[in-house]
Amino acid sequence: MNGSTTQLSFERFAALCAAAVGALGVGYSIAFLVFLHDSSRGAAYANAILLLAGGLLATATFVAVPPSERANAVTLSSGPSLCG
Numbered sequence: 001m002n003g004s005t006t007q008l009s010f011e012r013f014a015a016l017c018a019a020a021v022g023a024l025g026v027g028y029s030i031a032f033l034v035f036l037h038d039s040s041r042g043a044a045y046a047n048a049i050l051l052l053a054g055g056l057l058a059t060a061t062f063v064a065v066p067p068s069e070r071a072n073a074v075t076l077s078s079g080p081s082l083c084g
């Protein structure tokens with residue numbers, strides 16, 4: 001496999017990871033609401049597993065973002081903290 005094919009397959013993997021992170025975020029929100037209503041051990045485990053899986057998959061998504069776009073994201077995200 002040459003470099004462009006590897007890059008394209010990693011970008012596809014990162015896109016799938018980003019979609020999975022979105023789905024896991026929704027699942028985590030639902031599990032958290034269930035945990036607030038009924039604080040069972042199963043709901044607590046579901047919260048922990050969904051949050052952990054989302055964080056791990058988000059790592060692949062963040063790595064796939066080119067450095068030039070990362071610099072813009074940092075600039076945009078630091079704006080609200082400067083405003084107070």
